[in-house]
Amino acid sequence: MSFAGVMRPGHAAIRVLDMEESLTYYTERLGLMKTDEDDQGRVYLKAWDELDCFSIVLREAPSPGIDYTGYKTCSRADRDELVGKLEDYGLEIEWIPEDELKGCGERARFQTPSGHLFELYAEKKQVGDGLGRLNPNPWPEGLKGMQVYRFDHVLLYGPKIIETTKIFTDVLGFDLTERVLSPEGEMNVSFVSCSNKAHDLAFVEYPEPNKLHHVSFMLMTWEEVLRAADIMSMHGISIDIGPTRHGITRGRTIYFFDPSGNRNEVFCGDYTWYPDREPITWTADELGKAIFYHDRKLNENFLSVVT
Amino acid sequence: MSVNKFIITIEDNAEVFTCPPGRNVLKAMEQLGRKGIPVGCRGGGCGVCRVQVLDQGGYRTGKMSREQVPVEDEEKGICLACKLFPEGDLHLKVLGKWRKQFLTGTV
The missing domain is CATH 3.10.180.10 (2,3-Dihydroxybiphenyl 1,2-Dioxygenase, domain 1)
Known part of the structure; x- marks a missing residue:
């Protein structure tokens, strides 16, 4: 199949009440891996079978819920073409600069009538799955908890x-x-x-x-x-x-x-x-x-x- | 050896059950197979188990969603039962309920 346009759900930014307790849950129980944190206190996580440097971002906040969901496009040209179409459709785009989320390229953010924020981005730093792309093993050892893919x-x-x-x-x-x-x-x-x-x-x-x-x-x-x-x-x-x-x-x-x-x-x-x-x-x-x-x-x- | 347990009384339906120290009220209710307070996420997030403590038998609370329990509510003894840890006997009024939405009554 030939992919074009939007490729996949790339990240979800989740609000949690207590970071320490949440981090234990997301790493030890779900089995995500912590890949980074930033000066705002946000913590970056990925599942083992993902190559990009994060798919879940946790932020400690007074109320839980979701801040935004990001979708990765196949290329920067695809992202820009889709952003143009969103603007033509009447949606306002807010550009979030590269590395505002560490390792993520520039994100085009828009709000849907349902009240949710979505982002399109084309680039995210790849850290790999620890198996490599040459003669890899099927799964890495040392996974934790539910071992989500x-x-x-x-x-x-x-x-x-x-x-x-x-x-x-x-x-x-x-x-x-x-x-x-x-x-x-x-x-x-x-x-x-x-x-x-x-x-x-x-x-x-x-x-x-x-x-x-x-x-x-x-x-x-x-x-x-x-x-x-x-x-x-x-x-x-x-x-x-x-x-x-x-x-x-x-x-x-x-x-x-x-x-x-x-x-x-x-x-x-x-x-x-x-x-x-x-x-x-x-x-x-x-x-x-x-x-x-x-x-x-x-x-x-x-x-x-x-x- | 006597185990100290607190008596939790729910005003609305006269349900009474016990809660040991260190356990939240919702968990104590569920473990005894009792009903009376609606059960939601059990994590202080969704607000389904909102209750008001009517007398001050003493209690502490864990972290709760501010959206579900604003400061002015908390001052009136309003909290989420899943984050309510009694330090004495408590009388509670149930405030939380299922938020009816599109699916209700369609079948």
Whole structure:
């Protein structure tokens, strides 16, 4: 497949209440690696199978939640072309200088009608996975906790998700892969992909702007999801629901919370998306099954707890 | 040897349960299989378990989201049950609830 435009979710900047406690959780439990910190006290982390120098940035703050989500483009020319399209569409761009996040190139930031901040950037320093690119081993020794492979996507809650989703599909070239329709036939949940994953980003309609539902990390097997759940119980990590199966995206999943109440997911096994597919549609009367395929009923905690 | 436990009384539904020192009220409730306070993230972030301490049996709190518990609320004894550590018997009023949103009532 030939990639162009937006390549992948590159980083999520997360607010936490207590840095020390959070760092133990994100490194020892999730298994991310600390790669750097800066003079603002922000801490930079990456998953082992990522080559770029960070994918998660933690900032200590009075309230948890998400500051912004960054997407890496295939080239600087792609970034600039997409920024031009965003401006033509009527969105205001704020340029964040190179190295404002250490190791990251210039970022073009914009706000969606849902209240969330997004960034496009083309360059980030690569530190590698410790295996190299010449005759590498399949995985590095000494991994910790759940041993997540990569930061995979975020699901965000906010108003006007039809308009917000349009920015990603009509301007940035994402594909709508799945959607949920309200009884009135309006889209109130959207899943979009910039690659051939089932989702690189998702939105749920919600009255309050700029809310975080979850930050997701990828595992490879159901056994690894089960093992992640074991680690949660070993360390008293707050579990939301799972391990279970999603109807939407087919993912095998468990949801849980970081020490500040930000929801995380580890999952495996969604399908391969190709752009010649029609989006999948879920109707309100089958929503229970769409969300949790085995429970087949709506889970109020999962649907309404956000940071 | 006697183990000192505090008595937690929830006003709204007359639920009563005990909480040992050093444990948060929400965890004590969940571990005893009791209900009464809605359970959310359990990390001081989402605000679902907001309660108000009605009498001052003594308590301390851990770090909580300022968005969910502003200073003026905290001064009125409002806090999140997942970050509420009793130092005496407490009477609580439940303030938190599920924030109804688009999915409610659609099925």
